[in-house]
Amino acid sequence: MSLVMPLPEQAILARREELLARLRAILPAANVIADETARRAYECDALVMYRALPLVVALPETVAQVSAIMALAQEMNVKLVPRGAGTSLSGGALPLEDGILLGLSKFNRILEVDFENRCARVQPGVQNLAISKAVEHAGFYYAPDPSSQIACTIGGNVGENAGGVHCLKYGLTTNNILGLEIVLMGGEILRLGGKHLDSELYDLMGLMTGSEGLLGVVTEVTVRLLQKPVLARGLLLAFPTVEAGARCVGAIIARGVIPGGLEMMDAATIGAVESFQPCGYPLDAGAIVIVELDGAPAEVDHLVAQVEQIARAEGATETRVSQSEAERLRFWAGRKNAFPAVSCIGPDYLCMDGTIPRGRLPDVLTRMDGLAKRHGLRVANVFHAGDGNLHPLILYDASKEGDIERAEKLGADILRLCVEVGGVLTGEHGVGVEKRDLMGEMFDETDLAQQQRVKCAFDPQHRLNPGKVFPTLHRCAELGMMHVQGGKLPFPELPRF
């Protein structure tokens, strides 16, 4: 394990008792978890290979309590890590030994559903799927649907700008929220946006979304609600190779069709899924593509015919169109089971999350294969093919000496490859600690310094979730320095202007 985190500060560890006493003055005794066994439950998120025992776990129930805790943390110079359901795959909620872990699980209420304005105000600890459940009786839903949607919470979705399988058509979290209430380090409570569209000045709500808990703690979210499409139909398309599948995906979009869902799986994943829980995927296919078309029935039928024709022209060996809702769900069942299925052939896997320009997919897969062979490991692939988001699942065996390290090295090589072809390190899982040390592959020092200056505008002491996202921490005073000579021109008026 190669992760280096900021060293615990002795001055903070020495004041633990004082911190506990002051937290107990803010919260009911049961909401301050100091006992080691109970704290163990919080030692990691879904990136289980990294663990740390938090100094203390605080579970506030009101915004006033969050504010008081953040004011206390600022005053005592104690670090603070926010956590929702702990489903982060990038270590965003990895605790710090000298930090408070701020659990938002008690913020679990839907405060208001406003159908006329097509929005709902919810607390950050509400599960993603619970929002859709609460409004489905009226025919509405909340669009972003990350795979972890039965567990993950909306506050974490905002932190990671969570996506899902429908984002090509319906957008990510950032496109589906209208307002936030946030608390800054020091305890200030701010409201950004509301039930109206568009921010009045700087779009700080947009900035907060995907900021991985480094800028502020989200205490309320106003989400947009969408009306469920009248009809959704699925197509299951089989191709001899991943290349052919990728070409078909490109051809669908080139024809002006934006499907509600557009997913691809390779042969390794198909095999794993079929042995885990058979759902009728063709085992001899090199790749399968699932297309979901939704909307008015007349339009869906029209598009289904169009996509079927494109698929045949691109060499599909099999095209199935769902004839019932049950069949459509069956097409998806395998895709939704892909992660647990792959873990059965693993025994362990590391889930990567690069995004690439879709057209580079065949090339990236060939080279990924080569990289896997070089590291002596196997990779199974699932893709959000519509938006170029790859989830290579690196198979390894944690009980084997050196396997974890090999898997991590292969993962890093795969992400470097994504960046090299014009893509990015992470599409929807976040940088966290997992990809922190690869940020230099995408950004130079100047880019990263500018991002950290934004951090300084929110949290000048670097107390909120430090050690995540940025490979090196710079003091804000140092980042703020300007080297401009007063009155003297470093660049005399140039003839070209």
Next chain:
Amino acid sequence: MRLTPRDEDDVADAIRAALAQDAPLSIEGHGSKAAFGRATKRERILSLAALAGVTLYEPQELVLTARAGTPLRDIVALLDEQGQQLAFEPLDHAPLLGGARDDATIGGVIAVNASGPRRIKAGAARDHLLGFRCVTGRGEIVKSGGRVMKNVTGYDLSKLVTGSYGTLAALTETTLKVLPKAETEETLLLRGLGEEKGLAALRKASGSPYEVSSFAYDPREDMAALRLEGPEISVVTRRDELAAFLGCFGAATDFLRDAESRAFWTRLRDAEPVAEGEGVIWRVSLAPTDGFAFVERLRRAGAPVLAYFYDWAGGLVWLRLATMADAHAPAIRAIVDALGGHATLIRADAEIRTLVDVFQPQPSALAALTRRVKEAFDPRFILERGRLRAEF
């Protein structure tokens, strides 16, 4: 004085020179929005017009990269050849602010987060900027984001620069998500419902499954308008279903087909129903249910409303009022503060735009954070000093 850098390095040199002399710069593409924002001296203009050209366009990937000074009309024409578009329908400020039509640059469009009547369905400019390059007010060349749809690598600074009016950085290159154009469109018109019921019909339609892409109400014509886009077969079916769905309102219905419908929404996009004639013009963003309440209260407060209309199902109100030294800002802002939302003074004489807050004032903690964010990019207030706020 006018600086016309040829490339990004020139832009960085110009900003560093300005820093050294403490000589603030106004940033301009083609100058179509020069009369927008707080009035400033504009003594030194940094023109990005020479940074023009589309550097990448891959229709299959739904992505386009253009230098900041690229004329919007060139981008629109290029996309049109492939049956694609900028789905956020950037409005043309010419009818509102004067100047030649169709003369915006993509950098300016992003800088003001210009978005049109498709806002509810397709999002704003901020939802379509995937990445950018810029020179900050520190004179440093910075990039952020990327060219792919899904990306959480680092802070989403694309959201921050969109709608920042050039106060954080001079954009040099923008990468945008582009989308297929609809095969056809139609508009369902409901007449004679009166304002309150007409708006209620829009809201009901916005909660329907018929995928309406725009929702407007024009009080002068007493007409609610609903746009449907897509393949012909789908548009026709949805139009009839939507008309039946709204049948309970008992309105006289009418349709606008294809080109007629397009022209109708272009006129609304550019706020033409309020643009012509004397007076100050405001754009007010509210919860859809508050649009009507806002106009009612403003009338009751005695404000001389000359023309207005609603877009975004009532969530956007465009108004023209008789000219006054305070542009009626106190009355408008008091109502907006009570309801939640914001009001922007879009058109007024420079003198008025010096005295009146063009943008909605913020509570003190938010105003302080906004200023710190400004300082993170431009600590000496060298870019567009005073354009957004008197204090920076």
